[in-house]
Every structure is written in C-alpha cells, then in structure tokens.
Amino acid sequence: MIAQIIFIIILAAAVYLFSKNVGKIRRNILLGCDTDRSDNPALRWKTMAKIALGQTKMVKRPLAAVMHFFIYVGFIIINLEVMEIMINGIFGSHRIFSKPLGGLYDLLIGGFEILALLVLTACVVFLARRNIAHLKRFSGVEMTEWPKSDANYILIIEILLMTAFLTMNAADHKLQLLNFGHYIKAGSFPVSSFISPLLPDSASSLEIIERVCWWFHIIGILAFLNYLPYSKHFHILLAFPNTYYSNLHPKGEFTDMASVTNEVKAMLDPSFVPATTAEPGRFGAKDVTDLTWKNLMEAYTCTECGRCTSVCPANITGKLLSPRKIMMDTRDRITEVGNNIDKHGKDHQDGKALLDDYITREELWACTTCNACTDACPVNINPLEIITEMRRYIVMEESQAPASLNNMFGNVENNGAPWKYSNADRLNWKESS
C-alpha cells in the first residue's frame, strides 16, 4: 500500500513537472510571429505519416537508419509494457495483462525483450560512433560540452533502462520458476533467460533485485521524461507536429513579405491603399521573436544530428556557417528569452539578440541558399528560412549588406541586371557569335 502511494505521488509529480515544462516550451514557441500552416490537412497528415512515423528521410544513411529504427520501434512498443508497469504500480498488481491476454502475453513480453536487446545494441553502437569512432558529423564548433554530453546521457540512460528491464524480467522469471509469492507464471523470456544464471538463487535476493529494477526502471522513465524538455531528445515528441506543419511549397520558393508588397505598391502607385493596415513591424529577423512560431518549433525539434551541416557546401569548404548551429543558437536564444520572461516579466529586455550575440554575419553571408540542409533534415527543419530572415533584417533595416552585394543591388535597381551593363544592350547576344 505504501509502495502504491509513493508510486502515485512520484507519477503525479513527474507528469505535473513535465506538463509545466512543455507548457513553457509551448509558450516560447508561440512568442514567434504568425504563419499560416493550416492549409491542406490531408497532405500534412500524409507528410507526417511518411516522414515522422515512417522515417523515410532517414534511409539515406542506412546504418544509422536501421539502428535508429530499432530504438524508435523499441521506444514505441515497449511503451505498451510501461503502461502495464504503470497500472501495476498504481494498483499494486503484478503482470496484470497476463490473464486477459493469455498466450498473446507471452508473445508480447518475448517481443519486448528482443526489442530491448535491439535498443541496447543500437545505443552501444551509437555511443561507439560518437565516442570511439568520432564521426565527423558529431563534431563542429557548435558541438560543445553540453550537446556532446546530452547525446551521451540519452544513450546511457536508455542502456540503463533496458538493462534494468531485462534484469527485472530475469529475476521475475526465476521467481516464477520457484513458485514464489505472487510471481505467477507469465511471459516468455528469450533474452533475460541469459541473464538468469548470473542472478542469485535465493528467493529473497531475487525479490529484492526484481523490485529494485522495477523501481529503477519506472522512476528512470519518469526522470527521462522530465529530461526531455531540456534535451535534444525532445525530438521524439516534436518530430510529429513539426513534420505536420512542414513547408509544402517547392524548396526554391522563398516566403513573400506582404508588408513589403504594400510599400512597393504604394511607391509605384500613390493612390494604392493597402487592404489591411499591417503593423509597421520589423523587416526580417534580428531576434528570435521576429521569427515565426514554426522556426522556433523547429529549433526545439532539432536533435543535432548534423545531417544538415555535413551536406552544407559552405561548411564542407571550411566556412563558419553550420546550419545545425543556426538551429541550436535559435533554441538557446528562445530558451533564454523565455527564462527572462519567467524571471523578470514579459517586457524585460536583456540587450541581447540572435544576431551578433549568437549568429554572426559571417555565417549568414556564407549561405548559398542551396537547400541541401533542408533536404537532408530527417524532420523537415529549415535553417535556410532563418538565415534569409536575418539577411532581410541586415539588408532592409540596417543597410549593412557586404559592399559587393550593395553594388549588385545598385545595378539591379539602375539597369535591371546584377552587373553593370546597359539595359539597351540586352539583345546584343543576338548579333554576336
């Protein structure tokens, strides 16, 4: 009874804390500007099913795809077992699903064990790739102490959870064979039966091991849940809404700025009256709150895998730009803005901004807008849109484009071509040969 009460208190606290932190992230995301992504729900569901659920963009790197798939499927399916564990925790029951499910239960538990082993293997491989093989993709200026540790923590936690789960089953299985207490014969144990010989034979020790693993596993899961909002691992949740709200336009199409259209039309035609009197606002983005909520959602979705940076032509050739850093900086900054609101109230200004304090101009101007990063992202994150918005701010609000680009602007404006050629010569190609 006391165990049940303790469990319910821990569960309630974990759920409460998690909801509170997710609420904060939601609030932070909504600090972004509006953008309409409500069109075409059918295609959006399809995109989400294909890319988030079906992980179709992962296949480009087959080894990572297979390993990731193990962990993903393991996570989703083992959650069924977590559900049973929760119910057992609340009601003080033991293997409550075994009776109603009968033979299917054996199959399920056996399946969970195999998945747990696959998850464990994948996590070990991933740890080795990061810490022994030192894959280039996992390094870079933005991969500082915290992002590297974050990745390792996630993998180690998952290894510990799976180990606890399997050890718990091994002890349970042994207790079942001893006909001890409430340990009814249920489940099949294709993996944990290999652990059994390592465990002691006395029922009382086994019971302690089973209980310790049970509590470690479930408290571990609840703690892990509460780690998510602070971690890149939050992608397991946001990947779904993030792909649902994907940009459905061709990648080459950049967003249009209605505020600019009004000004241009007014300039070309003085009698023009804009349909809606848009707020004067800022052109482009200096800080995260100038970005759209979708940009911010993407920042929280990013799991720092570095596929974007590994295909970025600027990064490959040694320039400062790293699309992954753009997303990580955006997340760090919006988190900071959110913390400021919590500490100092809504209107607090800390005198910092995404531009210059996080992302330098050199990074922004190195982008070739080639869309390799957006294509590579397994969850449809678009670092290019943030880069473009920040260029817009630099050009339209500050007039601080590199001098050569200002020359190009001047040429386009004066003679309708990016180079200094007279428009009268536009048809000269017809004659020369």
Added chain:
Amino acid sequence: MNYEPLTVPTMAEMAAEGKQPEILFWVGCAGSFDERAQKITRDICKILNHVGISFAVLGTEESCTGDPAKRAGNEFLFQMQAIANIQVLDAYQIKKIVTGCPHCFNTIKNEYPGLGGNYEVIHHSQLIQQLIDDGKLKAEGGESFKGKRITYHDPCYLGRGNNVYEAPRAALEVLDAELVEMKRCKSNGLCCGAGGAQMFKEPEKGKKDINVERMTDILETKATVVAAACPFCMTMLRDGVKHENKEQDIQVLDIAEITVRANGL
C-alpha cells in the same frame, strides 16, 4: 552545320504585327550579358527555330527577375523588379514562359504568383525533354557523343529547389553516351557555390572554394563532358576546371549546347 540566321522576334515586334507567340523565352541577365551564357541563349533559340515553335523574347523590356536581390535579403528590390516584370508580362498577355536559367525559372514560377503573376513556366531542359518525347528532337545529324563520358551537375534551383532531376538527364540519355553520376548527385548534389547571391560577392574565408570542392566529384567520374543547366553553375564549373588545369580534358557544356551539337543545328 548550317548557318541559318537566327530568327528572334521581340514581343514588341510581334505585338506590332498583331501576333502572339506560343511561348516567351525569358533569357535572363546572364544569358543576355555573360559572353559564355550568350552562346547558350543562341543555342536555345536555334532549338526553338529548328522545331518551329513560335516564340519571342522581351529584349530590352526584360529586367532582372529579382532573384539575387531576394536571396540576399533585399525583398524590397525583389518586389520592385517582380511587379515591374509582371506588368510587362501581363501587358503582352504572356501565358507560357521558358527560361534559360534555373534562378529565373524558380522565381517566376514560384514567387511571382504571390505578387499576381501567374504563368506556366518551364526550364529549357524541360522543353528539350518535351521535344524529345514528342519526337521533334533527336540526337542525329551532328556531333556524335557516342561513348563519351558525360556527367551532369544538378543546379540547386532546378533540382532540390523544384524537383527537376529527370528532364536534363533525358536530354543526355538520347546521346548514346556513357552517363556517369557524381558521388553527390540529384537531391544530394553539391552546390556550385554561386547561389544565394554568392555569384556577386567574394566567398567568406574557409579552406577552399565550393567549385573546387565540386571538382573532386567531377574528376572522380573521369568524365570529359560536364553537363550544366544553369549559367551560374557554368561559370563556377568552368572556373573549377581552370583551377585544376583540366581545360584540355574537360568541357563544360549546357544541356542546350549539347542538344544543338548532337543535332548539328
């Protein structure tokens, strides 16, 4: 080779005669002014003349689409250009456009509709593919590419930007040549380094230039012809070939040029 003079009417001339062409050829700034790209422009016209498509160009009434301004963040200048161009296009009641440049193609096709300019836009590689499919263009009567190793460089704004991967390849498949893909091709294609207004500025400091990086892919294929479909890629790839001192071994040719050569136009 025949040397028939090119027939290139302007929209103004056509309108004066009360005629409407089937398609407008949007030449683009590079195609108009860049010496190398001018050749491609003329070749596109040769193809149009050869198959007897009625077309016209805007000539001096054409102006930059605004692409480099938009990519560089100057939305204001982009929209000024776009709205002015849309006025010209609409005044001539243009319905269909073929461009000689993926950047013009992308901008007019995707970004003009938001400003009221709605046209059916194709890139010249798509036109060539269509003509091949319709049996109007073959690969005969000209230079033979038989057995030559050809690799194709995907322009970002044609490939990833608009998912046009097959049309330019279709133009090469009729050649009976040995087509080899680069390690990074199609949606994995590496940029030439010119996009996003990089064409008009010096690159940021780094280990090397992007077109030089691309040369490693090209050299790996051992191709003697690099097919391009974008005037900016053309410049960057040629500079890359020069950088490697491979001008004697590797030719960079546009899809349109290859088509013209293969057909002896």
